[in-house]
Amino acid sequence: MTFTVYIRMRQRVETKQGGKITLSQAAQIIAADEVFAVLKDIEVYQLNQSDNNLAVLDVMSVIKKIYEYFPESDIQTIGPNQTIIEMIKEKKSRYPLFIAVWLLLFIGAGLAILNFHEEVSMQAVHQRLYWMITGIHNKKPLLLQIPYSFGIGLGMVLFFNHIFKKRFNEEPSPLEIEMFNYQQDLDRYVAINENKESVRHLNGD
Incomplete structure (x- = not known):
């Protein structure tokens, strides 16, 4: 049958x-x-x-x-x-390594932002904007700088669509898309190179 x-x-x-x-x-x-x-x-x-x-x-x-x-x-x-x-092997606790990597990335990202602002003269831009709005010259226009600083952090949170484990909506973040593409490429590589039947070596006489 x-x-x-x-x-x-x-x-x-x-x-x-x-x-x-x-x-x-x-x-x-x-x-x-x-x-x-x-x-x-x-x-x-x-x-x-x-x-x-x-x-x-x-x-x-x-x-x-x-x-x-x-x-x-x-x-x-x-x-x-x-x-x-x-x-999947059982993983030991790696909190010290996690904290070290987190600090490294945090400091590196902070320095990158500071260097970018210095390169484009962001302080001078804020000073001029403050003068254009109020008509007063202020070397430290905190009224603009403080909201701007919070805005950078909020923008990154919205961009990555995550705050810790909380997701704002079902749309994947750019980081998740890149991780997905990387995993797809990795799976294709493994499927070809680890599959014993995918490649056959023939010895011609």
Whole structure:
């Protein structure tokens, strides 16, 4: 009896423990109930020490596994052709490193802003604006400088759409977009270089 099985490989699977990866963990499955009950527990990959923390599961090896159980099935694949399996190791507390990096970035960003303001003569601009508005010469126009300083911080918060863990709306920030693009490039690199079936070296005689 021929039946259809639809498989959609997951983009990435994260696991904290080694061992076997089942088909339901690595892919989404649509099939008849009695078939699905068997398919979901099929072991499609066995993690080992040689994998380090990344491994690639190719859809062809998944199809081969399914045919071992259901040789007359019609398998339809949708979406990605590989699943990246990442071994997540327990991380130790890194608060001292976090604080050191935060201080480094904070001081560096502050110096960058100060140098920019000095280069464009921002103080002279504020002094002239204050004179144009009030008609009074003031070497320290705090009435403009203080709101301007708060405005820089508020503008950065709105730009990145975050304040600590709170998000203002569902729109991703530019930083999140860049991180997403970086992760996509990294996944493509891993899918090609870690997949043993993607490259075949032939020795011609």
